[in-house]
Amino acid sequence: MKFTDGYWHVRPGLKLNYPMEVRGVRATEDRLTVLASCKKIVTRGDTLNTAILTVHYTSPMPDVIGVELVHHDGKRIKGPEFEKHVIPGSRVQIENGDEIASLTSGNLSVKVHKNEGWSSHFTMERRGLPAAATRARGISKCPIEPRICASSSIWASASTSTGSASDLRRLSKRSSRRFVERRRRHVQRAGIQNVPFYLSNYGYGIFVDHPERVSYEVASEVVSKVQFSVSGERLKYYVIGGASLKEVLDNYTKLTGKPALPPAWSYGLWLTTSFTTSYDEQTVTSFIDGMMERDIPLHVFHFDCFWMKEFHWCDFRWDDEVFPDPEGMLKRLKSKGLHICVWINPYIAQQSSLFAEGKANGYLVKTMEGDVWQWDRWQGGMGLVDFTNPAAVRWFQDKLKALLDMGVDCFKTDFGERIPTDVVYYDESDPVKMHNYYTYLYNKAVFEVLEEVRGKNEAMVFARSATAGGQQFPVHWGGDCSATYSSMAETLRGGLSLGLSGFGFWSHDIGGFENTATPDLYKRWVAFGLLSSHSRLHGNQSYRVPWLFDEESCDVLRFFTRLKATLMPYLFSKSVEATKTGVPVMRAMVLEFTDDPSCDTLDRQYMLGDSLLVAPIFNSEGLAQYYLPEGRWTNWFTGEVTEGGRWIKERHGYFSLPLMVRPGSLIAVGADELRPDYDYADGAALHLFELADGRTAVADVYSTQGVLELAVRVERSGNELTVAAQGAGKPWELVLRGISAVKSVEGGASFAGPAGVRILPETGAGKMRIELA
Template identity: 25%
Template sequence: MDRATLRLTTKRLGKVVLQSADAASAATAAPSFDFRPTGSSGWVSATSVRSASWDGRALSVVANTSNPVYSLLLTLTPAQDRYALTAAVQGTGATQLAAHYDMNASGHWYGHGEASTPNNGPYTDQPWPLDSGTVLDEAFGPAAYEMTEPFWFTSKASGLFIDTTSTMTVSLGEAKDNVAGFAVTDGQPLRQTVFVEETPKQVYADYQEIAGTPQKSDAPDYQYQSTVWNSWAQFYTNVTQAGFLDWARQLHATGIPAHTFSLDDGWMSKYGDFTFNAKFPDPKAMVDEVHAMGYNFGLWVTLWLNNDSQNYQVARANGWLLKSASDPSQPCAVRWWNGNAGIVDLANPAARAWYESQLDGLMSSLGVNGFKFDTRFFDLGCAPYTSDLGMEDYQALGAELADKYDLQGMGIRVHWTGNQSRGFVTREIDKGTGWDSLQAGMHQLLALSTVGHPFVTSDMIGGSLGQAPPTKQVLVRWAQAAALTPLMYSSTAPTGVTDWTTGRQVAYDAETVQLYKAAVERHGDLSDYILAQVRRAVGTGEPIMKPLFWEFPEEQATYTLDDQWLLGDSLLAAPVLEQATSRDVYLPEGRWYDPYTGQTLRGERWVRDYPAPLSVTPMFVRERVAETQQLKDALSGLRQGAERR
């Protein structure tokens, strides 16, 4: 700690692994701490150390500030491999209190979850590592729709957990170059835990001690073995009963392995009413036909009840909606992508029972097998049911609701520290249909996996976001990449799709169908191996999909790889995520078997220009481990296919 400028420096074995920013430094030009005093619109910065004392347990530091009316009290409490750091404003308090770190001092940064960025993240952009781009999220917290966690870690094996259940502003290189800024906005002290370990994997384990580990996998085994089809990108809200069934029949005819057909948005008579509109004249017949083809039937649902729905009026009259924070006599008014609505208050036992009865009715009357929950459970403008509840409690309530129903491999978007233990499949936020979205999707799976959510699935293969359909190459490469992740989630049919931006039909060729089918079959071939990773993740929290530095932390090349990962410990995935027919592949230490050629290659080197025509997804099996032969057997068809070519 520098007394003249109040700069905190964390070292391990004499080397800096984390360092706060320095207002006097040209590299950061930001204070270690600053705050917005209560009743003031300006910021006050910590400047220098006034005093420091050690009581045998904790170090207390009083810092001077740029406004002599205020001082800042820092309390540092060391423990094995970590220390707790609390900052509190002395005086009238603060509406915002921020800590700033020099990102360059720690190497590369990871964690966070889905990242809001100036380049349209998290939809079409997700920096990996985080310092390869910039991040700015001014509503980072438990009420956010984005899957986020207040945990970051670095390539120098330091980590940062911010213990809060309130909204934060998080800036990673956006507000100031090379500066990570974390500001709590609830007037409370800023409580951090700094981890110091030998490897990033160990830092992750430290966070798991706080967040918990999955006690189950919400998805049954069969959902890891093939794909689920969801209607969204194929139809958006233009879906009809006739169109949905024709789509299902065509896909059934292709023989692409699947377990469920799920009807997404576009079926409700009004948003919030669990009745079908006129586009679905016989819902029971639709469900029955899907069952007759051998699949489960799923349905999209939401806790948003639009103001013009009958259920909104029922819920409002009975006090079953979240109340407005500014006027608790009125329902909380929220705006979502389908209009103005209220949110069912899951903390109200009567409201929750009523909502569940709607779902149970669909299951009993129509034979619906499960649901895709697409909703927020709370909003910043709302008040909790009782004063002792917070935003994080509504995440837990949403999880408890969803746990009663089959989520059909599409999972649910429940996040924040502690919800890792629930073991839900985590579904990414919507992606576009271009290469940038495919890349963002894979980066995001790594980010989510390494903040404690091992059961991840990308957004639906091929993307959506109302954009023109994916090209053949994007669609196929997305399916190939998704085949090397824990679960697969499909929508755009490889037989063809409507371009809803023009109204024209887009036809894919027979090769598209064949390659898509091959990707899903490959995922099925790997399912025994994947399920073994699922079993390990339950109780341990070990990611299934992970960056190469997880197992090879000494190899610096692994820290910036954004298009390769390990599936489990023993399968190296290097799919093509751009318009290309070859790619460079980094093989870490050891020996690696190429299932396409049957050759074994030495590692700790680059393989340049590895041939990757559209029928090839580069991957390598780690030799001399327990799973080597299992993986070789599972992928034996790739060599036979290569010989036929």
């Protein structure tokens, strides 16, 4: 929402109420409240006919400060509200001096200057930030300027300073056209993944605590400000600090919820029926057998919409004309080692057998007149499940439970973003707020029934829509993309943005959803897709099996599927890390290289975990252009070492792309290239890359249940490596990449191999000493 016309003029018809002067401060043990008048008070007469704004400062946990701006406090507040996790017993320090009132939480402080009109600012002491010496103990400031706009409609807004070189990331999936927001108007409602959180490379994040429509002016009203506003008499947001961008994400996901850990089998290759294609059990089986005949590992098969009868979505019943024996079919498919996913959405068509049931029991969202809300947008006479009604939630979950009992393993939770705002909910929630929040309740209901039936370690969805907190119910995918290189690049930008708001895992439709990719594009997208956290072949009007593109596509798909399987010990450890820290598996470069300004805007490459740099190829010439930060980086495929701190330009065939290993990395590689769910610690090879003198490398290997099984730490001092291993009860090896010989090994036996020196530790050995040649 723009409030000004140019820099000096208020837009016609608007009246702005700015806090102009502090008129009182109230301090309690856990809250700082500031009263501000909207004009200067010189005489008593000036107190007449003016607005008073109340600003509350609180803290739910260290390094996070909540700000709530209130104009008129008499209006009833209707839900829903984002669920937030408060750390009990978190202490704040509040001071109320003659000149300054302040609240400090951890290293984050807000200061309000009492005698300078309205002046407030935040500071974050950036201790421990791995930055250049001149910035190591700097102070990050982001002034907050609240205001109220009162007219026929009322808006509450606030703004933060962008600084001279600030980059802002993540507003919603719709913003995937831009990875870095520098100047833009943005309304958070039309996207499929609306998360009112953004991250600044100045070292803070802003979470606007409103599930309804949030309007942003990103340096578009005032070039030095990011303004956000909501309709109403109050505005609440959180300023989130941290010693690094990773710590900001950690704090944000402590507040809104950490991602769950997806089951290990979900990291394998997914194949779907595609959307509007014709299929039956014979067709499905031919695809699966075709993959097996070509030695392409396949782990999940997904049935898209038409597993149910047309016009009946969703009745959760197999179309008996196409699938007369669904239980038998699922058993036959699962006997091939597959997991099964089926498509669902929260809409109930009028022809569905469930419509009358939902109508009679009040399980569907209603109109203002008390009728069932319906439209024909997706399915004829479609109604909408009311997830604010606990009985409706259980009813919906019971339908899914019957499918789980039949042998289905997970659900693709499609849609949930086109939600009406002129309706009535069971719990009287504000329908405008429910527009974005609905998807949270929808995916939560599905995820929880999966946990109930399958267990916490086996629950996952393949979700389309999301909002703040939705990261707790992985996995999400980017929605419908086109079979073009530009759409492939857009997919990456959107996914990296999603990861910067706490979503640890994301996927995309390999080859593009709309239209059919060329064989060239398909093979390039396969490489990108299999170096993503989750990998799915899916499309609209055509099948996505590789032999329909060309035979080489089969070879490329086989190659990268097997590569991913061997990387699973590493990928799964980064997945466990994501559940603990909120840092995504697929990371924007700026998360790992905050102090390298060249990484600030990079959105066509990413870090897979903290050690692997991936640069997908976005053109038919096979030309890769990517940036390597400083250090000696190793090509995963060739072992060639390249000095970083520069841009690289090179050509790649279909069995290659820039997959570069960060110097000082210790990467666990598994012994099984056929499936993603195996014993990662048994026969694991830990590859050490370019460890500099005086540095340490660590690697953790977890079981598929998320239990730590092997932890290895390597320290280098001159030509000596000291290796400490915990949980080394199974055979494993240490591979010294780029080293051709060693002088001696204590606690293991060494030999030269094609990738360097391979060291086989003695069984159960906790320590080794290696002297390099």
